[in-house]
Amino acid sequence: MHICAMSSNSSAVPAYAVLCSGGGSNLQALLDRSASGELPGRCAWVVANNRDAFALERARAAGVPAHHVSTRTEGSDDGVGRKLVELIDQHNVRLLVLAGYMRVVPQAVLHRLPGRIVNIHPALLPAFGGKGMYGHHVHEAVLARGAQWTGVTIHLVTESYDEGPILRQRVVAVRPSDTPQSLGERVLRVEHDTLWREVRALLAQEA
Ligand code: GRF
Helix, strand or coil, X not given: CXXXXXXXXXXXXXXXXXXXXXXXXXXXXXXXXXXXXXXXXXXXXXXXXXXXXXHHHHHHHCCCCEEECCHHHHCCHHHHHHHHHHHHHHCCEEEEEECCCCCCCCHHHHHHCCCCEEEXXXXXXXXXXXXXXXXXXXXXXXXXXXXCEEEEEEEECCCCCCCCCEEEEEEEECCCCCCHHHHHHHHHHHHHHHHHHHHHHHHHCCC
C-alpha cells in the first residue's frame, strides 16, 4: 500500500527526460535542482548516444534510469527514433531536454513531442550556431570575430539545426583576456543557472 502511494505521488510530478552525449554538467544542474525541490519535475530517464558518456554515470548516481541508445544498439536511425518514443510514452515524458546531445533528433521524436523539445546552446543564437558550432569551436569563433558579448540560448528543437524559436537567453561579457577555455567555463556556469529555470517554466505549463 505504501509503495502504491509513493508511486502515484511521483507520477503526479511532471516528468522531463534528458539526451546527452558527454560530460553532462547541465544534466547534473537539472538533477540537483530536482533534488532540492527548486525544479518541481522529476527526471524520468537519461539517454546518451555514447556508452561511455559520463552523463550516464551522473544519472545512475542520482537513481535515474540511464540508457545507451544509438544506431549501434538499435540498428538504425529509425530504430533510435522508435526506442526514444517508447521511452517517452512509457514514462509519460512531457518535455525532452537536449543537454550537449550531438545527434540529430529523429523525426518520430519531433512528431511525438511537438513544441516540447528544447536545446541549450553556448552562444547567443542566431550568431555562432549551426554546423560545426559546438564545444570549444563556438568560443573560438566568438573570440576570433572579436565579439564583445556572448551567452546562452535555450531554443525549441525543430528540423533545422539550431534554428528553432528562442525561448530564453542570457548574456555573458567577453573579456579581453579571455581564452576559449576561460570563456567556455564562464558560459557553462551561466548555462547551469539558466536551463533549470526554463525547464521549470515549461513544466509549469503542464500543471
Ligand atoms: C554545453 O555547452 C551545451 O550548451 C552544449 O553542449 C555543452 C554540454 O556540456 N550544447 P555538458 O555535457 O552539459 O557539460
